[in-house]
Amino acid sequence: MPLFHHANRERNDDTRRVYALFEIAHTTVDFMAALAFIVGSVLFFYKSLQEAGTWLFLVGSILFAVxxxxxxxxxxxxxxxxxxxxxEERFEE
Incomplete structure (x- = not known):
């Protein structure tokens, strides 16, 4: 079965579990990236905190790449x- 095919995740309980765990990780990274950009944007309003804001933009960008x-x-x-x-099927035959 090719990559990114829906049937890959529905094959059995193990594949459904793996799919769910990766979806949780993906969503967590998504929220972390969004939070980094939001906080970084707020920090940019204050001259003394712009460097920290820049770092948060970098962290958010890296998270979006993840x-x-x-x-x-x-x-x-x-x-x-x-x-x-x-x-397994081949060995059973």
């Missing part, structure tokens, strides 16, 4: 789990 990385890691994990099932 999101597609999590998605790819999830899909590779689900894909590999399918390959393991195929191996």
């Amino acid at each position: 999101k597609p990385s999590l998605r790819l890691a999830r899909e590779l994990k689900l894909y590999a789990m399918g390959k393991e099932e195929n191996l």
